[in-house]
Amino acid sequence: MSTTADFEFYAELLKRQHAIEGTIAGYKAKIVDSERELEECLEMAPIAALSSMGQLWIFLMWRHDHSILTFPNEITSEIFLHCLPVYSDHFFAGTSRSTSDPLRAPMLLLHVCREWRSIAVSTPALWERLYLDLWNLPDGFCEADNLEQFLANWLARARARPLSLFLEVSEDDGKQGSLCTILDRLSSRTQVLKLAYVSFWIQHYEGNTPDFPLLRNLSLASSDEYMGNVALEGYPIQICSVASQLQELELDAVAPSLFAIPWETLAVFTGRCLRYDDCVDVLRQAPSLVECTLEETYPDSFTTGTPAVSHPHLKSLKVFGDCTIFRWLTLPALEKLEVDLDSDGMDESLLPFIIRSASSLLKLSSANLLPLESLSAMAALTDLTLVDLFRSNEYLDEFFRHFDRTNHPRFLPQLQVLEFTGRFPLVNTILVDALCSRSAPTQDGRARLRSFRQIWVDGTPLQFNFEQGVGLALAELAGKGMDIYIGPKRKI
Structure with missing residues (x-):
């Protein structure tokens, strides 16, 4: 082949090479753009869908750090428990609960990967607190077969754990039967039962009496309107009359006469x-x-x-x-x-x-200024907490004059813990003299003050200069074993 032909062939190959490289570069650019769009989609969609920080953490952990799969199952289970949503609603505020929502734990955990599903299903604590909002459940969920299957699966995952059941009841007549189904199916395993918006179903309830052999804590909450004079057939409602273990009862705008309650076992009432x-x-x-x-x-x-x-x-x-x-x-x-x-x-x-x-x-906590003559009658009192006392300096000075055992030996003779909460620091010789008079027990049985706390509320200056003699006296009392704290509320 001639030199000219060789050169033309080489030039043609070089041209094709450049063209192919250009095509590849174009594809790479498109791939980079597509990957960027995919990354944005993956990051933004769950953020919009998952409202709680725990669920967002689930997504980010799975998306960016697959090393979670190398953790021992016990650690992963504990992490999963911290992903349960905490609600701030009126009736169940501050309580972490499990729901049927597929975008929240624990249901979300079942759809990430097989390993996570296995761990979630084998962690009974994830399934022991069930929250169902019958207002917002889809109609298909409340169909008899679907609801029965859901409850059966939930019970299987909770294993032998007692259940805490949180129900918000719908005013939709079509869902009244769902409440009866849930209570009948879960009553034998329920230890805590909280029903909100009971006014919407109470007149429709058929009056069956499920057996609650484990029930210890019952809460019934109405809407804002007080339910006191409700005319009912079959009154009172028998829904929780068979609960021999009931210890705690909470009623929010619900008259106690509306329900048959085993009052004789009750230890705590709100x-x-x-x-x-x-x-x-x-x-x-x-x-x-x-x-x-x-x-x-x-x-x-x-x-x-x-x-x-x-x-x-x-x-x-x-x-x-x-x-x-x-x-x-x-x-x-x-x-x-x-x-x-x-x-x-x-x-x-x-x-x-x-x-x-x-x-x-023995223990008194008051946000009200109590007359000193009433306090004088409390000979057995060991703990006293007075909130917002510093709004009255005149009262405060008079209190510490009485508290000085030298002047009034019979005033609160057994007090061992004293705490004040107020807006302004108050540290003076009247206070110190009173504390010093309480630094040791007396021969006739009057107690020593073990703890004194003066808490300054927000807005109070964090720095306060004590008079020299006062500061030394407080330090000496602390050295003798009296627990003394004067300052802002400590952050935990």
Whole structure:
């Protein structure tokens, strides 16, 4: 072949090479662009779909770090538990729960890969807290066969674990039967039962009585309207009448008379938005009650005829809101009292009640300024917490003058823990003299103050210069073993 022919052939090959390289470069550019679009899609779609941080973490961990598959199954199971969504709704706020939502744990974990599905299915703790919002479940989910299959699968995954069941009930008549199916199917395994929006189904409930042999904690919550005078056939509702282990009951705007409750086993009661006579009736019907919390109680037309009640076993009482309820209560065994009350009527209601219960009261927490003569009656008190006390310097000075054992040896003689919470620092010689007088027990049995805490709320300066003598005296008390803290609330 001639030299000219060789050169032309080489030139043709070089031209084809450049063309192919150009085509490849174009394809590579398109691949890079496509990969970038795919990456953006993979990153953005789950962020939009998965609202909780736990579920977003699941996606990112799977997408970017497959080394999770090398973890021991026990560690992966524990990680999965932290991915359960925590809801901030009104009735179940702050509770982590499992749902039927395919975009949330634990259901989401079943569809990532076979390894994760196997771990999730073999982790019973993932399935022991079931939350179902019957308002928003699709109609197909509530069909009899589908619902039965879902519940059967859930029970199998929970294995022998007792269940916590959270239900928000729909006002859709077509879904009323779903509630009965769920309760009948799960009642024998349910330890905690919380029903919200019960006003939407209570008049449709057929009155069957499922057996709850494990039920220990029951919550019934209505909508904003109080359910007190509801006309029902088959009243009261028998839904939880067979619950021999029931220990804790919470009623939110639901009259206790609407339901047949095994009151004799009850140890803890919480009532919100109830009438005075409802609360008194609960105390009268629950002889084993030891803890009671009442929030936002209010009167009705029958209040004036409500007979008083003396409960022989109640040891802990918390009351927030109206203080009139105290007029009907006598609690001779009361050991712990926490109050945050409207000031109207406090002198006529709270203070006589405290005097009636003072002989047994050991711990008192109050967001109200209590008269010193009432505190003087609390000879057994060991722990005292007063919130927002520093709004009254005159009261505060008078309190510490009484607290000085040198001047008033019979004032709170057994107090061992004292805590104040307020807006402004108060450290002066009146305080120090009172603390010094309490630094050692007395020969006649008066107790030593073990702990003093003065907590400054937000907005208080973090730096405070004590007078030299005051600072030295506090340091000496701390050296003798008194636990002293003065400053802002510590962050955990």
